[in-house]
Amino acid sequence: MDPVHSPSSIDKTRVMDVKPLRSLKPIFPYPNQGLILVQAPPSGPFPSGYTPFYPFVSPPPPPQPPVAPTPLRTPESSGVINRDVKPPVDASGGSERRKRGRPPKSSQKTNVVEKRSWRSEASIPINHNFVVPVSLAQQEDGNREVVDLIMTGYDGLRRRLCQLDDTGAISRGLAKRADLKASNMMMTTGFRTNIKRRIGAIPGVEVGDIFYFRIELCVLGIHAPSMAGIDYMNLRGESEEDFVALSIVSSGYYDDDDEDENVLIYSGQGGGPTVMDKQASDQKLVRGNLALQRSVRRGNEVRVVRGIKDGVNLNTKVYMYDGxxxxxxxxxxxxxxxxxxxxxxxxxxxxxxxxxxxxxxxEKWKEGVSSPAGLVLPDLTSGTEGIPVTLVNDVDNEKGPSYFTYFPSLRYFEPYMQGSHTCKCQNSCNPGDPNCSCNQTNKGDFPYTGNSILVSRKPMLYECGPSCQCYPGCKNRVSQTGLKLRLEVFKTKDRGWGLRSWDHIRAGTFICEYAGEVIDKASLKQKLQEGGGNEYIFDTSRVLEPFRWNEMGLLLKGSSDDPSQDEVYNIPSPLVISAKSFGNVARFMNHCCYPNVFWQPVMYEDNNQSYLHIAFFAMRHIPPLTELTYDYGVVSNDDDINNNFRKRKCFCGSSKCRGFFGL
Incomplete structure (x- = not known):
């Protein structure tokens, strides 16, 4: 029998007799102290004098006499740079200037150089007047609403920093990664939760939640070390008997066995090559390894996060909280x-x-090894989409939705408005290009990151269209490239047909547009009076429950004082779409009072005529097979279209359910 699954033949006295070394405890930011951001390879070694636990701080410096801060200027503004974030430090403790081989300046001239330079991590323009929307009690113990707020805020800040990095508006410094910059800013301002160390479940974190960066686990208090795979604490004193494991991250770096979904054979940490000796060594029963050993005796619960290879980018991982x-x-x-x-x-x-x-x-469904239960059709679109859309019903005997013609886009009978913008860019439009008219129409901001993720909600988003000279693969045509996710139409238990994805979905990812026939209000009113129903109607004049997706922009210097105003849709005239006879997968998305998808108006031009489209984007990270929903809104009070259709009973079941929605 395999020794992994039959360990009884192993001499366990070797494990128990090893004497532990002194442990390293997680160190969190000292009050009113800045953070020093450093980078190290996943397997170490870590810079001397720093702990491998986020946020990589050194012991507090000795008290210094107060010095009046000197305003520094960034390339894009004249605001004061955050001086709490220190310049990057390399593994030897020297500055980036020393790392590049230049001699260090004398201490008398250091401040002069700092005043003139914006090429450090300190040039991230933090707004010190930002009010953290999390109370001190919520920083200690979170809840689902706080966790969602922080997850949305962190990723929104990271996307915005990516956007600024792409345009060169802020310096790149030593740590070029926007995920580390964003976490540094959030940790510095205290925008985090669950900082109380605890055994067991984390308040507000649900089994199945997914993350795209290890640092997100730190911000939410799931797993404190940003690199080490084992998080632990000492319950009472310095005795090794008091060690206990809190959480592990199984990222596949070692020989972990995860074939059984309920059993994980986890490899300890350490034992890799050292700096002086490239020869791998035996692991030692210290720190996290010792804590896991002690947890065998204690029988305490340990949080497990599994790192899974991203199906889109094989060089990255998605981290899933497995309970x-x-x-x-x-x-x-x-x-x-x-x-x-x-x-x-x-x-x-x-x-x-x-x-x-x-x-x-x-994974097996995608590979064709097996099929989902209740499979009705392998492709609802009959090849119309480049990626098949599966139809599944494992609830009852209904064979499918009522008949309709699958159509991937909008059917306009006349242009929405006269054309107003086209670009003359060669190849692809570039972020920060002042000569790109599409960039200028978007107020100078390229709307997407390099991997086609929407940065922020806009009153109106302008994409390049067929009339633009840039090539069809331009990064500013995200909503025009068709489905990129493996979607599935499925039968729900109490709300008819719904839509979900086989793929995990990152916040800001384009999902689909609302396809159908564009009709006017008069035609809609006539159809309703004739009893035609309005189950597949999308109306931009519906009143939505307000929400903020761009709120973390306030943490950046020079952002709008009221970012919510940047999210109020600015549609010249209402757009009404009927998907009853013609439509795509969007017609199956159900309503939810606390949705995970939102719609964004997108305009682009074709033959000097502008056409408005409704594009759906992920509001948060969405795990596989999670139903996709958006807020239908309610009919406005000044809308005289058949009051009998104003309200429908809501069955979304969310904690924020208002009991009804409009149709």
Whole structure:
């Protein structure tokens, strides 16, 4: 039998007799102290004098006499630069200037150089008047609303920093990654939650939540170390008997076995090549390894985060919170490098939702190894879309929705308005290009990041169209490239047909547009009076529950004082779309009072005529097979179209359900 699954034959005395070294405790920001942002490879070594736990701080410096801050100027504004964020430091403790081989300046001239330079991490323009929308109590203990706020805020800030980096508006510094810059800013301002160290579940974090950066786990208090795979704490004193494991991240760096969705064989940490010796060494029973060993005896619950390869970009991972496990056994065995490594058997606590099993099932569906239960049609679009859309019903015997013609876009019978913008860019439009008229129409901001993620909601978003001279693959044509996600139309238990995705969806990802026939208000009123119904009507004049997707823009210097005004849609005249006879997958998206999708008006030009489209984007990170929903809104009070259709009972079941929605 495989020794991994049958450890009884292993001599466990080797594990128990090893004497631990002094542990490293997670160190969090000191009050009113800045953070020093450093980078290190995933396997170490970490710079001397710094802890491998986020936010990588050194011991507090000795008190200094107060010095009046000197305003620094950034390339894009004359605002005061955040002086709490120190310049990047390399592994040897020197500045970036020293790392490049230049001699360090004398201490008397350091401040002069700093005043003239904006090429440091300190040039991130933090707005010090920003009011953190999280109370001190919520920083200690979160809830679902706070977790969603921080997740949305963090990713919004990261996207905005990516946008500024792409245009060269802020310096890149040593740490070029926007995810680290965003987390640095949020940690500095205290925009975080669940900072209280605890065993077991994290308030507001749900099993199945997904993350695209390890640092998100730190901001939410799920897993404190940004690099180490084991998070632990000392319960009482310095004795090794008081160590306990809090969480692990299984990222596949070691030889972890995760074939069983309820059992994880986890490899200990350490044992890799050191700086002085490239030869791999045996793992030692210290720090996290020791904490996991002690958790075998204690039987405490350990949070497990699984790192899964991104199906789109194989060089990156998606991190999924898989819930609580208990450590039931441990032993030592030979690894691939012929060194001794620790193995730990973790078993999932019963009664939790199955999430990792769903990921494994979806992988098999994509590979054609198996099919989802209740499969009705492998492709609802009959080849109209470049990616098939599956039709599934495992609830009842209904064979499919009422007949309609699948159509991937809008059918305009006349232009929405006369053309107003085209660009003359060669090849593709570039962020920050002052000569691109489409950039200027978007107030100088390129609307998407380099991987086609929407940066922020806009009153109106302008894309390049067929009349523009840039080539069809331009990055400013995201909503015109068709479906990129593996979507599925499925039968819900109480709300008819719905829409979900086999793929995980990142916040800001384009999902689809609302396709159908563009009609006027008079035609809609006539159809309703004739009893035609309005189940598949999209009306831009509907009143939506207000929400802020761009709120974290306030943390950046020079942002609007009221970013919510940047999210109020500016549509010259109402657009009404009927998808009853012609439409695409958007017609199956159900209403929710707390949705995970929002719509964005998008305008582009064709033959000197401008056409308005409705594009749907992910509001938050969405795990696979999660239903996609958006807010239908309610009919405005001045709308005289058949009051009988103003309200419908809502069955969304969310914590913010208002009990009805408009149709």
């Amino acid at each position: 609580l496990y208990t450590v039931q056994d441990s032993w030592m065995q030979k690894g691939k490098s012929d060194t001794n490594i620790f193995k730990y058997k973790l078993v999932r606590v019963p009664g939790q939702p199955s999430v990792y099993g769903i990921w494994k099932s979806v």
